[in-house]
Amino acid sequence: MTAFGKLIRTTAFRLTLVYLFLFALFAASLLGYFAWNTRRLITEQITTTVNVEVSEISDIYARRGLRGLILSIGNRSLRPGANLYLVTTPSGQALAGNVGSLAPGVMATSGWSETAYRRLEDQDNTDHRALVRVTEMTNGFRLLIGRDLEERRRLFGIVAHAAQWSILVVVVLGIGGGIFVARRVLRRIDAMTGTTRRIMAGDLSGRLPVGRSGDELDRLAENLNAMLERIEALMMGLKEVSDNIAHDLKTPLTRLRNRAEEALASSGSEGEYRAALERTIEESDGLIRTFNALLMIARAESGQARGNMDDFDAADVANGIQELYEPLAEDDGMILHVKTAPARLHGNRELISQALANLVENAIKYGKPVPSAQPLGADAVAGTKEILIEARREGDQILLSVRDHGPGIPEGDRKHAMERFVRLEASRTLPGSGLGLSLASAVATLHGGELRLGDSYPGLIATLAIPALPAASDRLAAQTQDVPQKVA
Amino acid sequence: MRLLIIEDDRESADYLVKAFREVGYVADLASDGEEGLSLADSGDYDVLVVDRMLPKRDGLSLIGSLREKGNRTPVLILSALGQVDDRIKGLRAGGDDYLPKPYSFAELLARVEVLSRRHGGPAEETTYKVGDLELDRLSHRVARGKDELTLQPREFRLLEYLMKHAGQVVTRTMLLENVWDYHFDPQTNVIDVHISRLRSKIDKGFERPLLHTIRGAGYMIRDGIR
Numbered sequence: 001m002t003a004f005g006k007l008i009r010t011t012a013f014r015l016t017l018v019y020l021f022l023f024a025l026f027a028a029s030l031l032g033y034f035a036w037n038t039r040r041l042i043t044e045q046i047t048t049t050v051n052v053e054v055s056e057i058s059d060i061y062a063r064r065g066l067r068g069l070i071l072s073i074g075n076r077s078l079r080p081g082a083n084l085y086l087v088t089t090p091s092g093q094a095l096a097g098n099v100g101s102l103a104p105g106v107m108a109t110s111g112w113s114e115t116a117y118r119r120l121e122d123q124d125n126t127d128h129r130a131l132v133r134v135t136e137m138t139n140g141f142r143l144l145i146g147r148d149l150e151e152r153r154r155l156f157g158i159v160a161h162a163a164q165w166s167i168l169v170v171v172v173l174g175i176g177g178g179i180f181v182a183r184r185v186l187r188r189i190d191a192m193t194g195t196t197r198r199i200m201a202g203d204l205s206g207r208l209p210v211g212r213s214g215d216e217l218d219r220l221a222e223n224l225n226a227m228l229e230r231i232e233a234l235m236m237g238l239k240e241v242s243d244n245i246a247h248d249l250k251t252p253l254t255r256l257r258n259r260a261e262e263a264l265a266s267s268g269s270e271g272e273y274r275a276a277l278e279r280t281i282e283e284s285d286g287l288i289r290t291f292n293a294l295l296m297i298a299r300a301e302s303g304q305a306r307g308n309m310d311d312f313d314a315a316d317v318a319n320g321i322q323e324l325y326e327p328l329a330e331d332d333g334m335i336l337h338v339k340t341a342p343a344r345l346h347g348n349r350e351l352i353s354q355a356l357a358n359l360v361e362n363a364i365k366y367g368k369p370v371p372s373a374q375p376l377g378a379d380a381v382a383g384t385k386e387i388l389i390e391a392r393r394e395g396d397q398i399l400l401s402v403r404d405h406g407p408g409i410p411e412g413d414r415k416h417a418m419e420r421f422v423r424l425e426a427s428r429t430l431p432g433s434g435l436g437l438s439l440a441s442a443v444a445t446l447h448g449g450e451l452r453l454g455d456s457y458p459g460l461i462a463t464l465a466i467p468a469l470p471a472a473s474d475r476l477a478a479q480t481q482d483v484p485q486k487v488a
Numbered sequence: 489m490r491l492l493i494i495e496d497d498r499e500s501a502d503y504l505v506k507a508f509r510e511v512g513y514v515a516d517l518a519s520d521g522e523e524g525l526s527l528a529d530s531g532d533y534d535v536l537v538v539d540r541m542l543p544k545r546d547g548l549s550l551i552g553s554l555r556e557k558g559n560r561t562p563v564l565i566l567s568a569l570g571q572v573d574d575r576i577k578g579l580r581a582g583g584d585d586y587l588p589k590p591y592s593f594a595e596l597l598a599r600v601e602v603l604s605r606r607h608g609g610p611a612e613e614t615t616y617k618v619g620d621l622e623l624d625r626l627s628h629r630v631a632r633g634k635d636e637l638t639l640q641p642r643e644f645r646l647l648e649y650l651m652k653h654a655g656q657v658v659t660r661t662m663l664l665e666n667v668w669d670y671h672f673d674p675q676t677n678v679i680d681v682h683i684s685r686l687r688s689k690i691d692k693g694f695e696r697p698l699l700h701t702i703r704g705a706g707y708m709i710r711d712g713i714r
Contacts, residue, residue, distance in 0.1 A: 278704065281592070288590055289673055299571055308573045323642055324668055327681040354672040361674070 012185045016178025023174065024167050031163040035156055042152045043131065047112075050133050053083070053145050061137055069141075070096040083147055084117065084130055090140030099144065107142055110134050114149070129153070188217055192224075204232045240419070248434065249290065256283045293435040300351060300442035308348050311469060314398050315340035317349065318391035321356045329364050334385050336360070341392040343399075344469045347447045352400070352464070355443040355451075356389070358436035359402040359462045363387045367404025367459060384459075393468050397449070401463035408460040414453040440464060489604055491515040492531060494524030494550070495539040495566070504537065507593050508600075521545025528554055533561055534604040537596070540567035540578065548581040555582040562603040566591070575671060594705035598657040605656065616651035619698055619711035621690060623651050632690060642667070643686050650699070650709040659706035683707055 007013060053076075061069040073085045077098035086097035088107055100118040111134065116127040132146030192208050199206045207228060208221040263276035322338035329336035369384040384405035391400050409417050418441040440462070441451040449466035491508055495501040496519050508515040516531065518524035521542040528536055528550075536554075540547040551563050565583040567574060575586045585599050616623045620633045628644060630637040639647065646667050650658060660679040664670050683699070691697045700708050 281704070284590075285592075292588075292673060296571065308576065320668070320670075324670070324674075324678055324682075327685050328678050331681050350671055353670060357670075357672065357674060 007179065007182050007186060010182040010186055013178045013182035016174060016181065020171060020174035020178070023170050027166050027170055028163060031159055031166070035159040035163075038155055038159065039152060042155065046131050046147045049083075050131070050145050050147060054133060054135055054143070057143060057145065058135070058137065066141065073097055084119075084132060084145065086144040088142045088144075090142075095141075097144070106132065107134055107144060110136050117146075185217070192221065199228065204228070204235060237419075245294070249287065252283055252287050252290075256280055256287075259283070290435065293439055296351075296354075297435065297439050297442045300439070300446040308350070309346055310349070311344060311346050312349050314343040314345055314352070314391040314400050314466075317353050317356060318389045318400060321353060321360055322389050325357070325360045325364065329387060332364055334364055334367070334387055336364075336387045336389070338389040338391075340390070343391045343393045345398045345447075345466055346469050347466065348443075351443045351446070352466070355440040355464055356400055356402070358440050359464070360387065360389065362436055362462070363402050363404040363406070363460070367406035369405050370407045370458070396468050398466045398468045399463050400466070401461055403456045403459065403461040405456065405459040408455055408458055409453055411455070417453065418451060437462075489513045489534045490532065491535050491537060491600065492518065492524070492528055492533045493537045494518045494521070494528075494542060494547070495537070496520060496542050497539075504596075508597075511597065521547070521550050525550050525553060528561065529557065529559065535600050536561055536563045537600065538563055538565055538583070540565055540569060548578065551582040564596070564599055564603055592704075594657065595659045595661060598659045598662060598706060601656045602653055602658075602662070605653070616648070616654065618651055618654045618709050619696060621651075621698055623647060630690075632694060637689055639686075639689060642682070643689065646682060646686055647690065650707065655708065655710045657702050657705045657708050662706070
């Protein structure tokens with residue numbers, strides 16, 4: 001496309017053309033209205049003057065007869081000005097006046113008419129136009145009084161001229177302005193297009209130029225830049241995740257392979273083979289679990305699991321999970337408590353149970369009190385071995401939280417901890433896939449909520465905050481308010 | 489016991505047939521949906537093991553048309569689709585159990601055995617008895633010999649499930665599904681801890697242990713060694 005072609009295709013230029021047309025139309029109609037009104041005004045003036053003279057002369061004729069009439073017409077005809085006078089006999093012969101010739105038939109019809117005429121004293125042989133009134137008087141004499149229309153024509157000519165010029169100026173200025181604006185816009189758009197091309201070519205760090213005027217293009221550029229920022233962050237995240245997946249799936253696969261190889265190479269007993277095979281199965285079970293967790297996260301994140309939702313009480317989930325994990329916690333020297341209030345929500349019960357189970361497993365694994373942080377007596381130590389699962393409603397949210405008294409997670413690491421495969425320094429030596437918090441977070445997001453990690457002074461409080469069931473659950477909660485909170 | 493395996497992947501099908509024959513079962517094989525349907529229709533099988541994705545006719549539609557014809561043979565669905573909603577879909581289509589791939593043969597075997605008993609076995613009893621251990625489902629009483637045992641409600645349900653399937657291997661996943669109604673896979677040994685608690689109540693101080701751990705598979709309650 002040529003530069004000019006591009007220019008005239010711009011929205012700015014097309015808009016200019018539309019405005020140009022509208023302005024020209026406006027100017028034309030304004031001047032037209034002016035011209036038409038001027039013409040009407042002049043015609044009115046002529047009519048009034050002529051009417052006055054007709055009545056004056058009729059009066060003179062009535063009082064002083066034909067002689068007086070002719071005298072008066074003669075006098076008036078000599079006055080400078082544009083007025084026309086003519087008196088004829090009943091047979092059509094001119095008696096007095098300043099009209100040399102008329103269009104045929106004008107004197108025969110009474111009333112107003114526009115006609116071509118020549119003055120008596122005029123030397124040139126050109127016709128002029130006039131507005132005349134013909135009156136029949138007594139005895140068949142006819143009187144013509146009129147006025148030349150040259151003035152009216154000239155005035156109209158001036159207006160028409162003005163109209164032509166103003167339309168020309170409007171068009172020239174309009175097209176010029178249109179080209180100027182269009183080129184300005186086009187330059188900026190071209191700059192944006194160039195940047196976009198570079199970004200499409202793979203340079204995600206490119207950003208659109210933003211001017212200082214804060215106009216709509218700047219705002220658009222700002223928004224697009226924000227979008228690019230987000231896309232870049234997502235791409236980085238994706239890259240990190242795929243790197244992690246590669247690492248965390250390849251490591252156990254390598255171990256698996258090494259063990260099989262080692263067993264094959266050593267000429268061991270049947271028992272040794274058996275042990276190697278059992279470890280292989282164990283390792284592959286771990287891999288399968290990691291895979292399942294990844295699939296589940298992907299499913300929760302893509303919103304596919306929304307089909308399986310119903311209404312239930314988060315308190316039941318909390319009680320169920322406490323019941324399932326309580327012996328395990330006790331075996332690990334911890335105490336798992338639960339505290340619930342009615343908290344009805346709409347969601348996928350299985351997923352929420354699993355998310356809570358993950359949080360409890362984490363608390364059991366990592367929530368053991370740090371010995372050095374316990375300078376207090378034995379009682380305090382016993383208290384800090386407690387893990388508390390809590391389900392309650394706060395405002396329009398259901399909070400399902402797990403609180404431990406372990407070392408917690410430093411504030412700066414909390415967001416990072418929820419990412420896939422991330423295993424914080426403290427947990428690297430313990431078994432686990434690094435997917436527990438990611439899954440819990442994905443489940444919360446699926447339900448329109450979020451996973452919050454906070455400080456429980458000392459320790460970690462992990463909370464699934466999920467929107468509560470509206471209205472109906474309010475009534476339910478009100479009805480069951482007097483039920484004492486269960487503390488297991 | 490006669491089994492029909494409907495699975496299109498040759499290698500896993502051969503592996504299953506061989507493994508089932510080794511434990512003494514008669515296993516037939518169909519490699520697509522149509523063949524599976526006609527075999528299931530004509531033969532008298534105790535359990536059908538059906539892959540969900542099959543050529544010619546998919547597993548769920550196969551089960552659907554079997555059920556429509558009034559064939560009530562228990563069906564275990566095998567599927568690579570292992571999410572909760574896939575499972576629900578499978579059970580709604582008429583399947584009796586659902587096992588996501590990849591699975592362990594021990595898990596599959598345990599489930600097939602439970603399914604075959606359910607089909608042919610007697611109506612649910614009100615009391616279960618294994619050796620000198622007795623469980624009354626109506627009065628919720630458990631006694632071993634002359635000693636009355638006190639169990640927590642969940643321990644009672646755990647024991648109830650184990651005793652209902654006395655002499656059969658019950659896997660950890662089966663326990664989690666049937667006693668706790670969870671279908672996810674806990675990363676830790678939660679079930680083992682529950683079992684060891686139960687074990688300490690029913691076996692501790694008695695000469696003959698009844699609750700056995702089956703390596704690589706799960707648990708079994710039985711009297712002595714068969």
